Amino acid sequence: MSAVDHQPDPTRQPLDGIVVIDLSQIYNGPYATFLMAAAGATVIKIEPPGGEPLRRRGVVGGAALPFAMLNGCKQCMVLDLKSAEGKAVLRDLVREADVLVENYAPGTMERLELGADALQALNPRLIYACSSGFGSDGPYKSYPAMDLTVQAMAGVMSTTGYPDRPPVKAGPALCDFFAGVHLYGAIATALFERERTGTARRLEVAMQDAVYPALSSSLGMYWGQRGVENSPPPRTGNRHGGLAEAPYNVYPTSDGWLAIICVGDVHWRSLVRTMGRPELADDPRFGSLKQRVAAMDEVDALVSDWTSRRTKEEAFQTLMASKVPCAPVRDLEEVVNDPNMHARGSLQWQDHPTLGRIVVQNSPLRYAGVPRRQLEPSHELGSDTAAVLKARLGWDDAAIAAALPRLSRTEH
Template sequence: MDKALEGIVVLDLGQIYNGPYCSLMLAYQGAKVIKVESLEGENLRVRRIGDCHELLMLNSNKLGVSLNLKSEKGKSIFTDLVKKADIIVENFALGTMEKLGLGYEELKKINPGLIYATGKGYGLDGPYAERPAMDLTIQAMGGVMATTGFPDKPPVKAGPAIADFLGGIHLFGGITTALYQREKTGKGQLVEVSMHDTVYPILASALGAFYNTNGKVPERTGNQHSGMATSPYNVYRTEDGYIAIICVVNRQWESLVKVMGREELLEDSRFKTNVDRSAHIEVVDEIISSWTKGLKKLDIAEKLIKANVPHAPVSSIPEVADDPHLKYRQMIREVEHPNAGKIRVPGSPIRLSDSPLDHVFAAPLLGQHTDQVLTEFLQMSKKDLTKLREENVIR
């Protein structure tokens, strides 16, 4: 069975997380992704000696080409590749590709079918467009930090690089939409995603609380409900960690009360409905904490599974790295890497029944497929390649 993006050629200039995650999803759907790096390698390679795990996680199923885009010969090889490509993915700082003479306006002249996808911190235009942007600064500017953490403590970033990844996956969605449109029009186009834009809709709960209550709820509520309007809804300390528990309907509260052996609470008018419980959040949380603190998180989880009460243990990173469900679903896969040996890389969160991810291979070494790609796409000879290598055009 052909995969969804079989036959599609991607030139991936992505670095760190945003662009590489986007093109990882393209590769996982069957596109031929050529990761084009400078002679030194992309930022993640430079940042840490050796093969850092972040790079290995996000570059499976790609071919690696190392090409000096600052040299005239390197540019010319790149534009020759552009003629044979369907998609370019890049998330350089604003203006980088234009300075190289490789901006969309130039490239579309040589390939009108090209889909040029650009991931930026603040987008291509607007008052902040020129500012340097990283995941941390976008989380600060975009309201993610204001809404994360405890109300009496400083704002804190979301641990994962959510701005980078939201940027990358929106870019993927834009590219596949443009591919579909190209089937109708025969034309490529520019696809643009600003990380700062992507973190705005995800503030739904906070913006909802702000507009619904005229700003009367705190910006951040720790692990409690953003609108302080659901109870129980919190993370509770256990003997060996933490557990999240929520009751969205009364039946779940009743089950929880029974599991805790506190049936007398069913008669208490403070806890009859969610509205009642939300008016007594501190009391509800205290009752639950006093029960969880003497038990182990997985023992509590087992009881709550049986009682059908929504919950989850707060998993540590070693627990996530070994999660049996993620393994079952092949979200954790083991591949062999020439230097790093057996490593664990993610599978695809996007599952298409007619485009299964059957084969995953490890991220390329820097320039691992330079010769293969230039031979296959541009019919270069061994002599050509040796000369280009001597001239510091390829690696």
């Protein structure tokens, strides 16, 4: 073989050749494995009989869409891991895999005799990746971990909403997806270490840990106000989480809302000049950031007076021309059809075999010189079980036909 044959192909997907066993469910783990699949990994999604909970939600309205969003480009198997035969198949798959991902409650895999120690004994090169709500070694390890419960425990809800109203959850499933992104990063880091040293680690990401840094603005206010009587409440509505910027809010227009933020004096001067109020730039009430923050009610009233007399688009275009950071508040219909994301391939229309024509996201991770992986629709429950058994484990058709009913029987 010539030296040229050993040269790496710069157009190959970064994770081409990596095999991932995906036991994860709902959002957190499946998003991490979706990012791996989009980067070229072979991801074998293993579901229990009847399917994972996110697939089962498909009986309710459009609840099947999230499954399609997070599980494209994956092979779908059904295994009953409570059965001896299902466990044996998983062990055989693990022997040739690079990564196993699960987000069961801590201790579940150990009770199934499929924990990290057992599986890494079969394959010392296996990276065992798990994610949970609160971690596997703290006093909260047995607490139920859904995005809502972690938002409540982690401070997201107490910092979201208005100070005179009850706390509310963030609209997106922040804790699940923050954990998913961190889980992907941890797996990529572990693969890099294994490449350099040969060491394959067990790794863990807790949702609570992953979301804490996002509280930074609110924590800044908390530390700054400790011990101060009648200190500001932690919920600031649409204002800055640390009440350290002004203007920083969502302002009314004649047909909607516009978000505006001024970071420093340059933006403030551009804003008031555009509003036709240049004298406000040197007004002693608003001359510095500290003064504007102290007078944020007055600042918001001035800005609202100007925006409310214009349409959302008119105000947006006018301020953008003056380089004032702002954005229209858009609804989901506008977001799904966002021209920027579609132009860049970040969103794509897909003809899904069961859901029809839908919009799905591509991976936000881009690698120069590598064509983006073509997004493949999510597969039907268990549709790849036979193919995986044949291609990866070498089973013949007779053995597959005999085993399929047992591997996918209804859980007991």
